[in-house]
Amino acid sequence: xxKITQTQPGMFVQEKxxxxxxxxxxxxxxxxxxxxxxxxxSGEMIFLIYQGSYDQQNATEGRYSLNxxxxxxxANLVISASQLGDSAMYFCAMRDLNQGGKLIFGxxxxxxxxx
Amino acid sequence: GxxxxxxxxxxxxxxxxxxxxxxxSLDFQATTMFWYRQFPxxxxxxxxxxxxxxxxxxxxxxxxxxxxxxxxxxxxxTLTVTSAHPEDSSFYICSARGILNTEAFFGQGTRLTVx
Numbered sequence: 001x002x003k004i005t006q007t008q009p010g011m012f013v014q015e016k017x018x019x020x021x022x023x024x025x026x027x028x029x030x031x032x033x034x035x036x037x038x039x040x041x042s043g044e045m046i047f048l049i050y051q052g053s054y055d056q057q058n059a060t061e062g063r064y065s066l067n068x069x070x071x072x073x074x075a076n077l078v079i080s081a082s083q084l085g086d087s088a089m090y091f092c093a094m095r096d097l098n099q100g101g102k103l104i105f106g107x108x109x110x111x112x113x114x115x
Numbered sequence: 116g117x118x119x120x121x122x123x124x125x126x127x128x129x130x131x132x133x134x135x136x137x138x139x140s141l142d143f144q145a146t147t148m149f150w151y152r153q154f155p156x157x158x159x160x161x162x163x164x165x166x167x168x169x170x171x172x173x174x175x176x177x178x179x180x181x182x183x184x185x186x187x188x189x190x191x192x193t194l195t196v197t198s199a200h201p202e203d204s205s206f207y208i209c210s211a212r213g214i215l216n217t218e219a220f221f222g223q224g225t226r227l228t229v230x
Contacts, residue, residue: 033217035218037221042223043153043206043208043223043224043226044221044223044224045159045208045210045221045224047218047220047221050217050218052217091158091159101147101212101219102149102161102164103149103159103161103210103219104161105158105159105160106158107157107158108157108158
């Protein structure tokens with residue numbers, strides 16, 4: 001069975017500093033996708049970044065980068081130069097390409113950016 | 116990115132009544148739609164997956180007679196909470212994926228309160 005684990009319920013970071021949000025996963029399928037979403041208090045799910053299991057390089061999108069370590073089954077999100085607007089819940093998710101593409105989410109990490 | 120519109124954004128209903136939530140893909144054909152439920156400070160839990168023209172596939176523990184899902188067209192899926200009770204109060208959010216999409220796009224979510 002697939003599983004996504006986020007072990008940090010809450011994180012604090014000083015404005016303009018970088019922060020790493022941890023995510024580990026477990027699957028027996030060789031083909032999968034890993035996602036990070038941001039959920040502000042309004043509830044909408046904002047897509048941040050995607051990493052395919054066969055991608056050789058770590059994904060980057062602006063201030064977001066994904067530290068993909070396949071052997072360790074980890075997909076940590078790095079946010080550089082934190083901004084006050086980054087304060088939100090962050091969810092790591094995995095999609096099994098062999099099971100209809102449904103997303104399985106981790107427990108989430110609540111990030112608070114301090115001025 | 117593609118746009119998914121969910122309506123209503125919030126609803127209050129009396130115990131025993133039914134509530135319908137709509138999820139529309141505005142600029143792409145959604146071959147698959149997913150319905151999630153989220154309690155405060157918790158993760159998104161997948162309720163069901165629906166493919167256009169087929170019966171929905173429900174996750175274990177989700178009552179299919181209570182949460183009716185219809186995906187009659189490539190742009191619209193509906194979730195009906197039948198005979199709602201206070202314990203059904205939650206945040207419901209849909210996501211939609213087209214046949215060519217890597218990611219699924221989320222609606223804005225619906226906050227349901229049953230009184």
